[in-house]
Each structure stands twice: as C-alpha cells, then as structure tokens.
Amino acid sequence: MSKKAQAIKLIPEAKPLKLDLGSGPKKTKDDWLAVDIRAFEGVDVVADLTKEWPWKSDSVDEVKASHFVEHLQPMERVHFANELCRVLKKGAKALIITPHWASARAYGDMTHVWPPVSEFWFYYLNAAWRKEQAPHTDFYNCDFDASWGYGIHPSLTVRNQEYQQYALGNFKEAAQDMIATLVKR
Secondary structure: OHHHHHHHHOOOOOOEEOOOOOOOOOOOOOEEEEOOOOOOOOEEEEEEOOOOOOOOOOOOEEEEEEOHHHHOHHHHHHHHHHHHHEEEEEEEEEEEEOOOOOOOOHHHHHHHOOOOHHHHHHHHHHHHHHHOOOOOOOOOOHHHHHHOOOOOEEOOOOOOOHHHHHHHHOOOOOOEEEEEEEOOO
C-alpha cells in the first residue's frame, strides 16, 4: 500500500447506520456516526448539513440531533427536514432536541437563529397536515409523524404530574427543552 493511501482515513459505515447530527465534540455512542461541520475530536464525518447530505436515500436507521436545529436559518430548517426524510428508511426515527422557545436557553446563545423552534413547527413536517392547513408550504417534501414532550426544569421533577402540567402551561422556564420524535411515513 502506498504512503498516500495509508494517509486516507476511511470511515467504516456503521450497521445499522445511526447519525448524531451536530454532535460537536460529544459523541452519543460508539456505534453512532458523529457528524458536525467542524472537525472536533471524535467527529466521524465533517459535513455541511445545509447542503445535500452525503448519505444515500433510505439508508439511515436512526438520527439524533440535539441542540442543532436552532442554529439553522428558517429555510435551512426546511432543508434539514427534507434531507432527514430523504435519508431515513421508512419507519425510522429521529430524535430532535431544541431549547424550548419560552426558556432563556433559546435566547442566551447568540448563535441561535430567530425564530426559536416551537411545537407548531412539527405539524409542518406532516404532508397530510400541510395539504389541509398550509398548502402554501410546497417547499417541504418531507412526511413525518411527530410527537413531542419537554425536558422540564429540575426543580419541577419532584412535583406531581398535575403540577408539572400546570407549570408547563403557565410558567416561563418550566420547559427547558422540547424533545420530539419524528417517524418517517
């Protein structure tokens, strides 16, 4: 083998293929590919996810994107959803975690892009909903079922379920994060 060939770092494709998008230096698990735009230590794939993604259609088994989507411009978020749908296998899941829009976490980092991600965005990721409710959004071509919940403030975790629900609806900072699961239709 030539010296040039030895210098090339080959990244083995994980089976099943699991992507941690916008991973930064903290890789989720060893069997996941850490993906980031920066070559942090531990990143397996350096990729600009605002462009076409380097995976084949219907090739990815699972995705996690924690505290990444809020760094994208509005139309980059649309591109993210479309590419996510393209690469995921039918029935595959994506876990999306963003700061909750009513939390200071959404506003404190100046690299977060306006507007903050809200629960309502997840409705737009479903083709049937868009057809009925938002036919002007023909730039989306994704189709997901979505469910979401919240990462609540640590002081609320010791309170009962009813109080937690009341706090989520009425108190700023009760919800720290939104945690959504998207399933490709």
